[in-house]
Amino acid sequence: MHRILSSQLPQYIGETVNVAGWVHRRRLLAKVAFVVLRDREGLLQIVCKESAVPAEEQVVAVTGRVVANEAAPGGVELVEPVFTVLGEAEPPPVELFRPELNASLPMLLDHAAVTLRHPQRKKVFAASAKAVGAFRRALDERGFTEVFTPKIVGSATESGANVFEIDYFGAKAYLAQSPQFYKQTMVGVFERVYEVGPVFRAEPHDTSRHLATYTSLDAELGFIENHRDVMAVLTEVIRAMVGAVEEFGFQAAVPAQIPVLHFQEALKIAGAPEDEPDLAPEHERALGEWAAREHGSDFLYVEGYPMRKRPFYTHPQPGEPRWSNSFDLLFRGLELVTGGQRLHRHEDYLAALNHDTGSLETYLEAFRHGMPPHGGFAIGLERFMARLTGASNVRETTLFPRDLHRVAP
Template structure:
């Protein structure tokens, strides 16, 4: 007795999803794309759909298609064909077009035509959809890669990641720029910085870092300030001076920029930006010399105890012109311009300077992106500083007590991720370097 072979009833294998950036690998082949309707055109007998996915955009061409509203999520199956005028040099000739989830109303913004300098508040009001734009997500991709490189390099250098409280009983830097909140009937605050906790953790791991938001209740309305921003914090023990800290940041930035070259070339090209070269030794200049330089060379008189924004810009211009560096460390800040935990400068005779600290800032393309320095590690010196800053020693007990137990010389720095991202990409307003920015007027979305 013979039997017929069993007939398979299984559905044909489904094509794997292809990303738009990989279309060049499939010229002449059928692919399956999934993404969003970025733009559409209906020319009667022929329809054009620009499909956007996580990797880019591509043009899809078909006929008899029922096109949904822009931002609908769709699936396209079709044949890849080289086309010199299409995004990426290839288009997809549609065989099947499926709407996965249709947009139920028109987007409040025409995403392909958004510009950061046109009605920026409207773009932020509708951030839940404007963040889908190619330029918007490019900035966030760059920031994500910066953070990845920060993590990776510090781990290679023996640093341990920590997580510190964001609800605290006192500010790390004092002052009035604290967000107050009720904590079960007690006064509490949102953390300005993980500074005090990361110093404590130097006594545990010696080298620590954290990537987390910090909060500043400053009523700024400028293009360079946020009230919540992502801080990349580092603290390291057993240092000789702040030079060790600056050397570490120099290496961190070098690794960050090299990472961007390999992962974000397309994003920089899209935004017309360039990735800077980090010098092997970033230039350094004491604050008072920096003030004198911008006055003598550019005629800009600097008031106050720090550099004003114009002085920062001019100092960066000087180093870009004379040393080809987009970066410059400003060192030896006066005590009046540094927080209470800043270590005093040590004079040649071993005495402590009453006025100058081992604090520094890092400027990049005309703006401060880092504050750092060596910290006080001696208990008696710390208590004197707390009192000199007219802070309540009892309120600082949870922090200051650890300095009774052999804290090593240590220091660190913090990079504002959004500022660094914005300056790298030429974004005029730092709010566009955060997915959902918080400033003094914005709590939504």
């Protein structure tokens, strides 16, 4: 007999059906036992006359009759069950049946194989998958092409710092810190590209928002006027991502126009000294509060960051070479996205690198042979989900995080 899912149960009232899943909870009362079964769609209640019911986390197939019961979750329950055990289980290291998972962060991560089964944990990653789907769909609809670029590179990408070295058939190679150079190169092929993939940072900082590897949602597009065209695409992407997670109860305010501040104005509003070269975390927090208060927005663009704090491929602000055509997008007072217009003329790259092109020669080939004005952005998926869900640590929105101290499970 065909297996049905918990969400389909209300369609089968009065019928005998097969369901299957994990024993989420069992409650043994004097004359009756309740089993709550968990499958990929949700939970369902089974009423048992006998006390010989399977243990929590055992995987079972159940044949039973569906009856309406207003008191049951979803208004239906299964009665007269016959259980077949498909997978035995030892008691889980945490109580998965509790509405809130009561576990420390190390416990959560050390036992991720089990703690991720908790409905609250599972929901975060189901939403994350939908957000990524929305990212791709928004770009597909706008003529972007997905690319897959190498994660092993012959030389460090943006700088020599924070790069993982690998033994590459006896020679040295590195893990890509970003697909930056490749996505720019691919603008020369497809004009508009995106990539969803891992990036690697040998991040020596042990903070709640840094990881040694995370999922970067990268996009790059050609034939732009300036970085504002990039921001326009990003705004629609963010709107799509936020829209896609609403079904899970996660919400964020994306106004029709996300407010934009120039870096100089941002410093003033944040109460920072006017010669600060970058925004410190407390400045970002103050700006996030300002955007919420003044514009009802959870997002805020800051554009025009000083050139000296941006990578060499950054395009300067025309007529104001101290400032750049780059931006950050803050989400509730934390940098979520970095982006901007890039240099596109070969000679500008030579000048930016003081003609010391070194290992970047192959990267520069695209620019030697004709590139349009272009720009792009990169969204940190785990950070997006952390801000969205209110998680205080980005490790809570990463399935199996990697950091200075953690390389398992």
